[in-house]
Amino acid sequence: MRIYGPGFKVEQKFSLNGPLAYVRISPSGRYFAVGVLQERHSRATHEQLAEAEGREPEEDVELHVLTADFHTLATVARSSRDVPPVLSDEGEIRIPTIGKNRWRIVENSWNGQRRVLAQVNSTCRPEATTLQPNLLFLVGCDRQVDGKWYRMLRSDGKPVLKGWSPSAELEQTASGANSAFAVGVTTAGKPLAAESLFRSTDLVSESIGVYRVENGLRKVTVSIASPIPTLQTFVLSPGGDQLAVLKGDQIAFYSVP
Numbered sequence: 302m303r304i305y306g307p308g309f310k311v312e313q314k315f316s317l318n319g320p321l322a323y324v325r326i327s328p329s330g331r332y333f334a335v336g337v338l339q340e341r342h343s344r345a346t347h348e349q350l351a352e353a354e355g356r357e358p359e360e361d362v363e364l365h366v367l368t369a370d371f372h373t374l375a376t377v378a379r380s381s382r383d384v385p386p387v388l389s390d391e392g393e394i395r396i397p398t399i400g401k402n403r404w405r406i407v408e409n410s411w412n413g414q415r416r417v418l419a420q421v422n423s424t425c426r427p428e429a430t431t432l433q434p435n436l437l438f439l440v441g442c443d444r445q446v447d448g449k450w451y452r453m454l455r456s457d458g459k460p461v462l463k464g465w466s467p468s469a470e471l472e473q474t475a476s477g478a479n480s481a482f483a484v485g486v487t488t489a490g491k492p493l494a495a496e497s498l499f500r501s502t503d504l505v506s507e508s509i510g511v512y513r514v515e516n517g518l519r520k521v522t523v524s525i526a527s528p529i530p531t532l533q534t535f536v537l538s539p540g541g542d543q544l545a546v547l548k549g550d551q552i553a554f555y556s557v558p
Contacts, residue, residue: 302335304371313371322362322381327388328433328477332411333367334386334393336379357381374411387429389456394418394429394437406439406458418458423450432477433539434514436461438484440473447492449473453482453517462517468492471499474533478541481520481557485509485535487528501530509535511544511557523555 302324304313315335322336339361342350350358360381366374387394392410399405399420404427406418421427423441430438437454443465451473453462464484466473472487487507489499507528511520525548528534534547537557544555 315365315367315371319363323385325386325388327390328431328435329390331369331390332374332388333365333369333371334388335365335367336362336385337365338381339363339378384426387431389431389437390435391456394431396427396429398426404441406437406454419454421452430475432475432482434477434479436477436482436514438475438482451484453484453512461514462512471504472532474535476533476536478537478539480514481511481537481541482514483509483511483535483537483544504528504530507534509544509546511537511541521555521557 302315302317302321303311306312317337319340320338322338325334326332340347341360342358347358362379362381362383364377364379364386368374389408392408395407395409396404397407402422402424403420404423405420406429408416408418410416418437421439421441424444425442427439427441432438435456438451439454440449440451443450448465448467449470451464451466452460453475454460462484466486469492470486470488474485476483485507488505489503490505491503504527507525509523509525511522512518513520523544523546525546529547529549531547536545537543538545542557544557546553546555
């Protein structure tokens with residue numbers, strides 16, 4: 302694993318002792334979580350287990366927590382079936398269940414402190430993403446009305462934005478900058494169940510809203526017809542004054558007022 306600077310000059314290197322499972326980065330880029338897969342079985346046993354279970358068998362993941370200069374802070378073992386870690390600038394975000402459809406958003410800091418950020422109701426395990434400037438984007442399920450909710454939380458757990466999507470809106474993703482954040486929602490031509498298969502032609506449009514960090518007010522909205530089926534199709538510039546959007550085989554740049 303390498304970090305490149307201007308002119309693709311190698312700035313940092315980290316050798317992996319197995320296949321890369323994932324990389325997660327804190328909002329400021331000061332910390333990295335690198336998961337390396339450790340095979341438990343022979344190839345023959347692996348194939349037999351995969352056929353019997355109908356999914357990839359459980360493996361070990363060697364999780365390395367690194368600083369920006371690739372100094373190792375900690376190394377722990379986790380299961381390949383665990384949710385990949387979500388890093389804040391202060392530690393790791395965990396989402397344990399506290400009852401039926403009830404979840405607690407907890408930050409475990411690097412110095413061993415535990416802080417509860419929020420409690421939410423969701424009929425599925427909420428998904429979390431950390432963004433600049435130390436924001437937390439949550440997406441959960443609301444099957445009573447057949448849809449999903451999403452929230453943008455500050456570092457103190459208070460919401461700066463709340464939204465809800467019907468089942469025809471497949472994906473909610475976000476990007477952050479110093480003064481703004483963006484939330485994109487992709488819409489299909491018909492309602493689809495979560496995790497169901499779909500074709501790229503089912504995607505009708507994507508709406509990307511850019512909001513102020515301090516109060517959640519919308520600054521600008523960009524609508525894209527026939528978006529490509531890629532998880533993250535947009536990103537804000539570090540200063541929050543430009544939005545880059547992947548449109549087909551081109552990257553379009555939009556000015557943010």
